[in-house]
Every structure is written in structure tokens, then in C-alpha cells.
Amino acid sequence: AQSVTQLDSHVSVSEGTPVLLRCNYSSSYSPSLFWYVQHPNKGLQLLLKYTSAATLVKGINGFEAEFKKSETSFHLTKPSAHMSDAAEYFCVVSGKTSYDKVIFGPGTSLSVIP
Amino acid sequence: DAGVTQSPTHLIKTRGQQVTLRCSPKSGHDTVSWYQQALGQGPQFIFQYYEEEERQRGNFPDRFSGHQFPNYSSELNVNALLLGDSALYLCASSLIGTDGYTFGSGTRLTVV
Numbered sequence: 001a002q003s004v005t006q007l008d009s010h011v012s013v014s015e016g017t018p019v020l021l022r023c024n025y026s027s028s029y030s031p032s033l034f035w036y037v038q039h040p041n042k043g044l045q046l047l048l049k050y051t052s053a054a055t056l057v058k059g060i061n062g063f064e065a066e067f068k069k070s071e072t073s074f075h076l077t078k079p080s081a082h083m084s085d086a087a088e089y090f091c092v093v094s095g096k097t098s099y100d101k102v103i104f105g106p107g108t109s110l111s112v113i114p
Numbered sequence: 115d116a117g118v119t120q121s122p123t124h125l126i127k128t129r130g131q132q133v134t135l136r137c138s139p140k141s142g143h144d145t146v147s148w149y150q151q152a153l154g155q156g157p158q159f160i161f162q163y164y165e166e167e168e169r170q171r172g173n174f175p176d177r178f179s180g181h182q183f184p185n186y187s188s189e190l191n192v193n194a195l196l197l198g199d200s201a202l203y204l205c206a207s208s209l210i211g212t213d214g215y216t217f218g219s220g221t222r223l224t225v226v
Binding site for chain 2: 043090
């Protein structure tokens with residue numbers, strides 16, 4: 001069975017400061033991991049994904065995430081927050097193929113203070 | 115290159131009615147998955163269609179049914195609507211055997 005925990009339901013940062021959104025997963029096999037962003041009244045946009053290549057994954061808009069198997073974590077970071085980063089972020093776990101279910105975390109709402 | 119297209123974008127229905135939502139997958143994709151996202155929650159997997167058959171199903175009642183057509187497009191049907199069915203319904207397409215998913219912008223269903 002697979003599951004995802006996002007440790008913070010809401011994170012607030014000042015513009016220009018680092019962002020850290022935490023995600024822990026549980027999987028009975030080697031998973032694929034994703035981060036998606038959802039702006040208000042919009043669909044889901046893929047930020048980045050890990051599929052067992054490099055453990056440090058770089059995504060769009062300056063985001064990156066590090067896969068740590070020993071900690072079963074896949075935290076999302078960005079060195080400097082921008083106002084446009086304010087959105088809902090979802091950590092997602094899946095198997096390696098689309099035969100496998102895609103499990104979403106509950107989401108973390110990111111606020112960026114000017 | 116068109117992404118995933120969902121229609122309609124918004125819909126209001128009365129409790130007890132039936133609704134059909136539609137999804138056209140990204141060009142080159144053959145698999146469609148449906149998700150329900152209630153307000154303030156993450157998307158919940160409803161079911162997945164491939165080769166016109168339901169391949170996987172999440173924890174949703176039989177009131178939720180679907181269909182996939184030969185051109186890979188898909189419909190989600192919900193019967194006997196409840197107030198709790200009010201949500202954003204997301205469609206995601208993919209190519210079977212890969213892990214690349216493309217999501218549509220969703221259909222916002224309101225049941226009154």
C-alpha cells in the first residue's frame with residue numbers, strides 16, 4: 001500500500017526567503033514521486049518528478065526536491081520565494097507506470113508575504 | 115499540441131439528478147484517470163480507463179461510473195447526486211506503461 005503525508009497544512013514565508021514544503025511517503029516498492037502545484041481555480045501543474053534516477057530533482061520555476069530513501073522523504077524547496085508561488089502544493093506517490101494508482105497528499109497551502 | 119480538455123468547466127445540478135462530465139486526453143495518450151477534489155482536500159482517485167475498460171477503481175460507490183471511447187476520450191457519470199458530490203472533478207491522461215500524467219483544468223460541480 002502507498003500513502004503520502006504532508007507535514008504542514010499551511011506554510012507562510014516572506015518574499016525572497018527560502019521555501020520548504022515537507023512530504024513523507026510510504027510505499028511497498030520503489031515509488032515514483034511528484035510535486036504538483038495548483039493555483040486558485042486552476043488545474044494541476046507538474047513541478048517535478050522523481051523516478052529513480054538522480055536523487056536531487058530540479059523542476060520548473062526554481063523548485064527542487066531531494067529523494068531520501070532512508071527518511072522516506074521528498075521535501076520540496078526553493079531558495080527564494082516569489083509572490084507568484086502562492087498556491088496549493090501536492091506531493092504525490094505512484095508506481096513506475098500508469099498501471100499503478102496515483103495517491104495525492106492532502107496538500108500544503110503556501111502563502112508569500114510581500 | 116492540445117493538453118487535456120474537460121467539459122463543461124462549471125455545472126450546477128440538483129440533488130438526485132444525474133451528471134455526465136467529459137474528458138479528451140492529450141494527443142498520444144491512451145489512458146484516462148478521474149479524480150474528485152473536494153474543497154480544501156487533495157484529489158481522490160475515482161477510476162482509470164484503458165482500452166475502453168475500467169482497469170482500477172478507488173473507494174467510490176457504484177453511483178460513479180465511466181466510459182472510454184475508441185478515440186480514448188472518456189466520460190464520468192454520477193447518478194443520484196448528493197450534496198457531498200460537490201467538488202472539482204479532474205481528468206488526467208497518460209500513456210500506458212509510463213508515469214507521465216497530464217491533468218485537465220477540471221469541472222467544478224455544485225450540487226444544490
